[in-house]
Amino acid sequence: MDPPANCVDKLKSFAKSSKDYFNSLVRRTNSRSRGNPIEILKRLQQETFSDLMKLRDRQDKVERMLSIYKTRTGSPFQEASTHVKGEVDVVGSLLFVENIDQEICDIMKKAGVRTGVNSKLIFETTVRKKDTLSAEFMAKHNSQGSHGDVFGSPLTLKKVTYLANVNDWFSAIAIPVGAQFKDVGIGSDPLQSRGLTDFSSFAPPLLDRYHGCAAGLMVRGRNVFASLAEFVSWLGMEPNFVSNSRCLSTFAQVTYQPVEGTKMTLLGLQQKPRLRAQNIRLDSLTIPISSLRFHGSSFSSAEPSSIARNSTDNATSGSLALMLETELDESARIGGWVELQKSNTRNLQWAVCLSDTPEDELGWGMSIGGSVQRPLTLLHFQFEAFLKFTLGKRFNFQPGLVYALNERRGVPALVFRSSWSL
Known part of the structure; x- marks a missing residue:
């Protein structure tokens, strides 16, 4: 190679x-x-x-x-969940009197002792994540039920409320059925501050007064709350809604909290009168425009004699109330209120309350209150003391002593209250 x-x-x-x-x-x-x-x-x-x-x-x-x-469904209730609340309230009394007459019944009525069984169901639904729609059904089992039935009334729709929370400081409310003044105000917890009578509450009975429908605005600040609302009632309403013959009412409330745990509240109510010309019954939510005029107007069908008979109803009436409440600790509170009713005769109501009602322990409460008329004439005075036994978070029992008197006689009574909530 x-x-x-x-x-x-x-x-x-x-x-x-x-x-x-x-x-x-x-x-x-x-x-x-x-x-x-x-x-x-x-x-x-x-x-x-x-x-x-x-x-x-x-x-x-x-x-x-x-x-x-x-997006295709487009319903405001697509993510809504309905919450149901219920309450059964039983109130009974034992009067230490030999003979019952109308005067004793009037004294106990002025004391705010409302015996019977009241059942309540509340359905609440959240709408558009911030708003709340609620409906309240109630049945009363007492002598003042429908048509005087001692066995009570059926469960009926009592209130419908729509609360629109625009933002953290501004809200609007509409109540087409069963409006109360306390619906547009902020006060004490009604279940926690409730005693045996109307005078043992930390708020005046003015807030529990019923009207037909209402619309209002509420503004919240860091330590100030204010609300303004218009209430409308008419002849077609139930008799126990509003006892007077007023049609349009303006309600205002201002609450100021100077320090933590202390609140001062000023309430104002002005009622515009209407003339009771004829015995006309209208359906619910039917309001003639002529009824919203001021007291200078009248119905075209009114007779001169009927206008003369109702001339005393033409004066504008109302109420002015002042509330003060202070929290002593987590469960103890002291407070009082004064209400001046502006009518033909000025009537002044007042009460001072002290309570200590913890959730899981024995609680107690006491109050004094009454009403006077100008010139200084005693119309009513009462003293109340009660104990509160709480079994769990849903049942409580309140026995207590109530002594009520007018300018001539007094009535002692044992009052028992029991509440159960769902």
């Missing part, structure tokens, strides 16, 4: 052996790296990240489909 051919063969064999050597070196390096735990963890992390990205893409597709479905 010639030397050039031998030289080329040697070069080829050297190149092949070099290539085999490098390939074997790379394979050994790869095998070592594959056996390294760090490399294994890196590969597992990459595979897991890939799986998570696939799951996220699927979740995004499902959320897009659900959002399209919610």
Whole structure:
């Protein structure tokens, strides 16, 4: 073999052996790296990240489909949940008198002792995440039930309320049925501050007065609350809603909290009169425009004699009340209120209350109150003291002593109150 051919063969064999050597070196390096735990963890992390990205893409597709479905429905109640609240209130009394007459009944009525069984159901629904729609059903089992039935009345719709919370400091409320003054005000917790009678509450009986329908505005600040509302009542309403013959009422409240736990509240009520021209009964929520005029107007069908008979109703009446309440600790409170009723004869009602009613322990409360008439004439005075036994968070029992008297005689009575809530 010639030397050039031998030289080329040697070069080829050297190149092949070099290539085999490098390939074997790379394979050994790869095998070592594959056996390294760090490399294994890196590969597992990459595979897991890939799986998570696939799951996220699927979740995004499902959320897009659900959002399209919610947009198509367009109902404000699509995510609403209804909460049901219930309460059964039983009040009984034992009078320490030998003979019962009308005067004793009037004294106990002025004392605010309302015996009987009251059942209440409240349905609340959240609308548009901030607003609240509620309906209240009530049944009264006492001698003043429907048509004088001593067994009580059926469960009927008593109140409908729509509260629109525009933002944290401004709200609007509309009550087409069963409006009360306390619906547009902020006061004490009615269940916690309730005693045996109307005078043992930390708020005047003015707030519990019923009207037909109302609309109001409420403004909240850091330590100030104010509300203004218009209430409308008419002849077609139930007799126990409003006892007087007024049609349009303006209610205002201003609450100021100077320090934590202390509140001062000023309440004002002005009632515009109407003329009682004929015995006309209108259906609920039927309000003639002529009835909303001021006292200078009259009905076109009114007779002069009827206008003369009702001339005493033309004077504008109302009430002015001042409340003060201070929290001594978590469960003990002291407070009082004064209410001046502006009518033909000025009537002043007042009460001072002290209570300590913890949730899971024995509680107690006491109050004194009454009413006087100008010139200083005692119309009513009463003293009340009670104990409160709480069993769990849904049942409580309140026995107490009430002594009420007018300018001539007094009536002592044992009053028992029991409440159970759902």
